[in-house]
Amino acid sequence: MKTILTIIFCSSLFIHTAPAQEVEKNLSDARTAYSAGDLEATRFALQQAIYELDLAIGREILQQLPARLGTLSFNESEDEVGSANMGFIGLHLSRAYENDEKQSAQLQIIADSPLLAGINAILALPVIGRDPNQKRIRVDGYRGLLQKSENAQGDVSWDMQIPFGSSLLTVNFHGINEENAIMDMANSIPIQQIARLIQ
Numbered sequence: 001m002k003t004i005l006t007i008i009f010c011s012s013l014f015i016h017t018a019p020a021q022e023v024e025k026n027l028s029d030a031r032t033a034y035s036a037g038d039l040e041a042t043r044f045a046l047q048q049a050i051y052e053l054d055l056a057i058g059r060e061i062l063q064q065l066p067a068r069l070g071t072l073s074f075n076e077s078e079d080e081v082g083s084a085n086m087g088f089i090g091l092h093l094s095r096a097y098e099n100d101e102k103q104s105a106q107l108q109i110i111a112d113s114p115l116l117a118g119i120n121a122i123l124a125l126p127v128i129g130r131d132p133n134q135k136r137i138r139v140d141g142y143r144g145l146l147q148k149s150e151n152a153q154g155d156v157s158w159d160m161q162i163p164f165g166s167s168l169l170t171v172n173f174h175g176i177n178e179e180n181a182i183m184d185m186a187n188s189i190p191i192q193q194i195a196r197l198i199q
């Protein structure tokens with residue numbers, strides 16, 4: 001228990017003052033409950049501390065994301081960050097990019113994503129299936145998958161999935177025809193920095 005409290009305390013040193021105060025309060029509550037032998041209250045307070053840390057890390061990651069992907073700009077009011085501290089999914093965040101030409105990108109990061117096993121299994125295969133619209137890619141040193149789709153009206157979309165550690169970065173692009181443009185945008189995402197923050 002002391003080790004868990006120490007890890008959470010050290011992590012809290014890297015976040016802004018207001019969230020750090022919430023983490024400190026929850027850690028104090030956990031110490032008090034643990035000293036009193038109330039393990040249920042201790043667990044709850046620790047979960048709350050982890051929840052606050054996830055939110056702080058998510059906000060820090062959003063600050064690391066580029067304000068633009070190519071010609072697409074983000075709208076800060078649409079940024080989302082959350083944490084399911086009682087469920088299977090931990091930290092998750094999203095950011096939307098768009099321009100006046102009806103081109104857009106939806107970026108999402110999910111820690112402990114249930115999709116990781118399937119994507120890593122596909123990436124481990126010596127050859128991906130014969131689908132010409134699906135290929136392996138490499139972005140900021142990480143392997144991933146890129147899949148192109150086109151509807152009956154000729155509208156093109158791309159789904160990019162890049163696993164890193166126990167997290168998954170997904171970017172869905174719409175209205176952009178050129179693969180080179182997609183890859184240029186993807187290469188502006190600092191995945192290595194994000195991976196260091198989310199570990």
